[in-house]
Amino acid sequence: MSSSPLFTSQPFPPPHRPPPTTTSPLSGARPPPEKLVFLLDKCRNFTQIRQIQAVILRQGYENNPILNFKLQKSYSSIGRFDRSVVLFRKMDEPNVFFYTDIINAYSSRGFRFEAFELYVQMLCNGVEPNVYTFSSLLKSCGIKDGVLLHSQAIKFGFDGDLFVRTGLLDLYAKSGDVVSARQLFDTMPERSLVALTAMLTCYAKFGALDEARVLFDGMTEKDVVCWNVMIDGYAQHGRPNDALVLFRQMLKTKLRANEITTLSVLSACGQLGALELGKWVHSYIVNNGIRVNVHVGTALIDMYGKCGSLEDARLVFEGLSSKDVVAWNSMIVSYAMHGFSREALNLFDEMCKMRFRPSDITFIGVLNACAHAGLVPEGKRLFGLMKNGYNIEPKIEHYGCMVNLLGRAGHLEEAYELIKGMNVDPDSILLGTLLSACRLHGNIALGEEIAKFLINRDLATDGTYVLLSNLYARAGDWDGVAKVRAMMKDKGIRKEPGCSSIEVCNKVHEFLAGDLTHPKSKEIYAKLDEIENRLKAQGYCPQIDSVLHDVGEREKERSLGVHSERLAIAFGLISTTPNTTIKIVKNLRVCSDCHTVTKLISQITGRRIVVRDRNRFHHFENGVCSCGDYW
Numbered sequence: 001m002s003s004s005p006l007f008t009s010q011p012f013p014p015p016h017r018p019p020p021t022t023t024s025p026l027s028g029a030r031p032p033p034e035k036l037v038f039l040l041d042k043c044r045n046f047t048q049i050r051q052i053q054a055v056i057l058r059q060g061y062e063n064n065p066i067l068n069f070k071l072q073k074s075y076s077s078i079g080r081f082d083r084s085v086v087l088f089r090k091m092d093e094p095n096v097f098f099y100t101d102i103i104n105a106y107s108s109r110g111f112r113f114e115a116f117e118l119y120v121q122m123l124c125n126g127v128e129p130n131v132y133t134f135s136s137l138l139k140s141c142g143i144k145d146g147v148l149l150h151s152q153a154i155k156f157g158f159d160g161d162l163f164v165r166t167g168l169l170d171l172y173a174k175s176g177d178v179v180s181a182r183q184l185f186d187t188m189p190e191r192s193l194v195a196l197t198a199m200l201t202c203y204a205k206f207g208a209l210d211e212a213r214v215l216f217d218g219m220t221e222k223d224v225v226c227w228n229v230m231i232d233g234y235a236q237h238g239r240p241n242d243a244l245v246l247f248r249q250m251l252k253t254k255l256r257a258n259e260i261t262t263l264s265v266l267s268a269c270g271q272l273g274a275l276e277l278g279k280w281v282h283s284y285i286v287n288n289g290i291r292v293n294v295h296v297g298t299a300l301i302d303m304y305g306k307c308g309s310l311e312d313a314r315l316v317f318e319g320l321s322s323k324d325v326v327a328w329n330s331m332i333v334s335y336a337m338h339g340f341s342r343e344a345l346n347l348f349d350e351m352c353k354m355r356f357r358p359s360d361i362t363f364i365g366v367l368n369a370c371a372h373a374g375l376v377p378e379g380k381r382l383f384g385l386m387k388n389g390y391n392i393e394p395k396i397e398h399y400g401c402m403v404n405l406l407g408r409a410g411h412l413e414e415a416y417e418l419i420k421g422m423n424v425d426p427d428s429i430l431l432g433t434l435l436s437a438c439r440l441h442g443n444i445a446l447g448e449e450i451a452k453f454l455i456n457r458d459l460a461t462d463g464t465y466v467l468l469s470n471l472y473a474r475a476g477d478w479d480g481v482a483k484v485r486a487m488m489k490d491k492g493i494r495k496e497p498g499c500s501s502i503e504v505c506n507k508v509h510e511f512l513a514g515d516l517t518h519p520k521s522k523e524i525y526a527k528l529d530e531i532e533n534r535l536k537a538q539g540y541c542p543q544i545d546s547v548l549h550d551v552g553e554r555e556k557e558r559s560l561g562v563h564s565e566r567l568a569i570a571f572g573l574i575s576t577t578p579n580t581t582i583k584i585v586k587n588l589r590v591c592s593d594c595h596t597v598t599k600l601i602s603q604i605t606g607r608r609i610v611v612r613d614r615n616r617f618h619h620f621e622n623g624v625c626s627c628g629d630y631w
Helices: 032-044 046-058 067-079 080-089 096-110 112-124 133-137 143-156 162-175 178-184 194-207 209-217 226-235 240-252 261-272 274-286 294-306 309-320 325-337 343-353 359-374 376-388 396-408 412-420 430-441 444-456 462-474 478-491 521-537 553-561 566-575 592-606
Strands: 499-506 507-512 581-584 607-614 617-621
Touching: 032 046, 032 067, 046 067, 067 080, 067 581, 080 096, 096 112, 112 133, 112 240, 133 143, 143 162, 162 178, 162 194, 162 607, 178 274, 178 396, 178 430, 194 209, 194 226, 226 240, 226 261, 240 261, 261 274, 261 294, 274 294, 274 444, 274 499, 294 309, 294 325, 309 325, 309 592, 325 343, 325 359, 343 359, 343 444, 359 396, 376 396, 396 412, 396 430, 412 430, 412 444, 430 444, 430 462, 499 566, 507 566, 521 566, 521 592, 566 581, 566 607, 592 607, 592 617
Parallel strands: 581 607
Antiparallel strands: 499 507, 499 581, 607 617
């Protein structure tokens, strides 16, 4: 039998059916505008928005104001501000919502001029603003434009709105107009947390810390931002102890610190030289998932450098996956501050090889490194490289580094000529640097000339008078010393008292010269007497010429023996275990006698002593200082 298709082993073909349809939110009947609005609210990327815009055009909804408004906002929300602007420009008669949205987009991106231009266009077209228009404009405007907006808000009757008043308060606060900010704040019938934070920021930023604290303590609700503002205010205005106390209080409330908190607290630790607390903060950062990015890393480098632990600073520096010029600067400055000048210069060379462009701060670091080691030729080369190689115009800080370098090396006239040839007016700090060099090298004539210049122009500080008095005292001119002291008394100028601090068991202890207020004063002075006897057995002879009083030798010796750093060292010796490094922070420059004594104490006790004074770090070990007696 012949084969037939009817008798094949293959099954019959299935009846024909149309292919299955894939369901789509936009398929089928014409979607209503409400559904497209819903879908636009759900869009998270450019492709999705473009697809819905295509449907809007195909379905003839291009003139639907609600859809156009949603489309405009959707493009802005994903960062395609250009598309929002195109849609806005195509509108024949945009209403206040379209204007406000595009003004907000401009303002949020810092395009202040364009935002105001649109506001003026809006008014010219007869469209009245609403409260959100003003809130949007206030985000980026300066104080002059803000005052104009304030009057406009009053004109339209929106000055009583909480959002508008908060925006105006924030504007006045950021611009430093504390009086206007306070007037607005006092007349607010309702104060939101945002308004309270704005006023708190205003006080803290401009140094009114006591007023800020009263406001802070009176707040019933405090978020981490409020705590950060207060802590940072203390840290930035020279009250690091208060910053750390408040930080501890914050942790007791169970609030978690964030990156901003740690930056402020690390700054406070650096100012105090509180290494142990700084290490604790570092561990807190690691254990609480705060990322050690370049900002946190740089703050850690700065803290460890100022607390005397270059090893830890370098470990953090090496561990940073991405470094910017600020991180390099921080490490270079740390090396320079400790007197490790060659290491600072080598790091500078490495930085340049890595194609990082040095900044003005970089050159302050390397010039200071040269000044601390007396590297005059190298300093001159770098000063020239800054101008000719990197086109960085020297600032007064760079001239100060050069004057310090030349002055300490004894090139007083060259330093003076450099000052006279500057393209900026010298300030009291710069001239004080040269005056200090005159004292160091005994150049009374030039010292008197500089001091008179400062005094006659009302630029003299307490340091000016102290240096001049020191200059006369070193030359044995006690009449000159008496004359300077009489001038200080007439002008009501008081010498800044010497103050030294030491951290023991996570607590910072502070001492003034001749201090008797510490609970362990009796033990401290007993230790000082013991040290003095051991020093004299080593042949130590007090350098009484550094005492600025015309009194007997015994009185001068007593005066030297109770300098603040000696009290801090004695406290460190009785409060820590043998072989522990003692770290001291002093607000003034270490005097030559204390420098000699500290070298001897490091030798007779076998302790390593690190002292940070106003100018630099000194590492004392086995009777030798890292500065090589050049400071």
